[in-house]
Amino acid sequence: MSSSTIIPDRVLIVDKRLVPVNYEQLHFIQLSHPRTKQTQSYAIDQQSKTIFEVTRCTRSHSSWFINDQHVVPDGSLYIVTPINLIFLLLPSIWSDARKDFLSLATLINDSLKQLLLDDDFILDKLICICDIDREKCLVKLNEEKLMQWFRDRIDRLRKHVEDEEHAFDLICEYISDDIIEYCQQKLELHGNIRYETPIGQKSASFIPSTEAATTTTMVTKKTIEVTATKTKRCKK
Numbered sequence: 001m002s003s004s005t006i007i008p009d010r011v012l013i014v015d016k017r018l019v020p021v022n023y024e025q026l027h028f029i030q031l032s033h034p035r036t037k038q039t040q041s042y043a044i045d046q047q048s049k050t051i052f053e054v055t056r057c058t059r060s061h062s063s064w065f066i067n068d069q070h071v072v073p074d075g076s077l078y079i080v081t082p083i084n085l086i087f088l089l090l091p092s093i094w095s096d097a098r099k100d101f102l103s104l105a106t107l108i109n110d111s112l113k114q115l116l117l118d119d120d121f122i123l124d125k126l127i128c129i130c131d132i133d134r135e136k137c138l139v140k141l142n143e144e145k146l147m148q149w150f151r152d153r154i155d156r157l158r159k160h161v162e163d164e165e166h167a168f169d170l171i172c173e174y175i176s177d178d179i180i181e182y183c184q185q186k187l188e189l190h191g192n193i194r195y196e197t198p199i200g201q202k203s204a205s206f207i208p209s210t211e212a213a214t215t216t217t218m219v220t221k222k223t224i225e226v227t228a229t230k231t232k233r234c235k236k
Contacts, residue, residue, distance in 0.1 A: 011064050011072060015082040018050065028054070029114040036088050043080060046113055051115065053083040059150050086149070087174040088112065093130065093141050094179055101131075101138040128220050147186045154187070165189060 008009055016125040041054035048052065055078070062075025080098040089107065096102050104119055123139070129146045130139040150171065155168035168189050172180050 010074055010076075010078060011066075012054075012080050014052075018052075018082060026052070027116070031088060031111055031114070034091050035172075035176060042083070046116065049117060049121060051083050051085055051088070055079045056079070058229045064105065065178075083174070085115075085117075085122070086129060089122075090129075090179070091176065093126075094138065094176070097130070097139055098141045098143070101103065101136075101140040103135060104137040104139060107139065109200045143182075143186075150183055151187060 025045055025047055027046055028041060028043045030039050031042050032038070037077070041056075043054055044050065045052075057077040057079065059075055064072035064075060066072060089112070092107050093102070097107070104122060108122070119137055123134060123137070126132065128138055129142060129149050131142050132139055150168075153171055154167045155163050157170055158164050161167050161170070167190040168183070168187075175183075
C-alpha cells in the first residue's frame with residue numbers, strides 16, 4: 001500500500017534537528033511521570049539514544065487538515081521534546097540509593113527496561129549525580145553532585161527566563177516535593193513552588209507502542225512531512 005493511500009491520525013510537533021530523518025526509529029513507550037506518577041508517553045531514538053517526552057495539548061471541536069488531502073479527526077497537538085534520562089531515574093535513586101549503593105539491575109525496573117539502554121550508557125549518564133562502582137554496576141546518590149547538576153541547569157535556563165526562581169520552577173515539573181524542598185534549602189532558592197500537575201503537561205498523553213502503532217504525521221520546524229506505514233490499530 002502506498003503512503004498516499006494511508007491517512008495519518010496524529011500530528012506530532014518536533015524539531016527536525018532533534019529527531020531522526022526516518023521517524024520509524026522512534027520507539028514509543030509509556031512510563032511513570034517522575035513527578036505526577038501518572039502514565040506518560042515517551043519516545044526514544046534508538047540510534048542516538050535520545051529520549052523524548054510526548055506532551056498532548058488539546059482543544060475542543062478541533063481537527064487537522066493535512067496537505068490539502070487528509071482530515072485528521074484528532075485535533076490534539078502532540079509536542080515532542082527531549083528529556084534528560086536523569087529525571088526518569090532520579091525518583092528511584094532518591095528513595096533507594098541515598099545511603100547505600102544500589103545495583104543497576106534493581107534501579108532499572110521492568111518499565112524502564114523499555115528504553116533498551118545498555119549499562120555503560122546509563123552509568124555514563126549517572127556519573128554526574130552518583131558515585132559509581134562500574135565493576136559491580138552499583139550506584140549511590142552523591143547529593144553534592146546532584147545539587148551542582150541542578151545548579152547547572154538552573155543557570156542554563158536562567159538565560160531564557162525572568163529569574164532563577166522561574167528557572168527552578170520549570171525544573172520542578174519533573175521532581176518531587178521532597179527533592180524540591182531539599183534543593184531550595186541547599187541552593188538557597190525562595191518562593192512557593194507547588195503544583196499537582198506540571199505546567200507543561202496539559203493532559204495525559206498516550207501514543208501506542210510500536211507493536212500497535214498508528215499512522216503519524218510528523219510536523220517539523222520548517223516543513224510538514226506526511227509519512228506513513230502499515231500498522232495495526234489499537235482497540236478502544
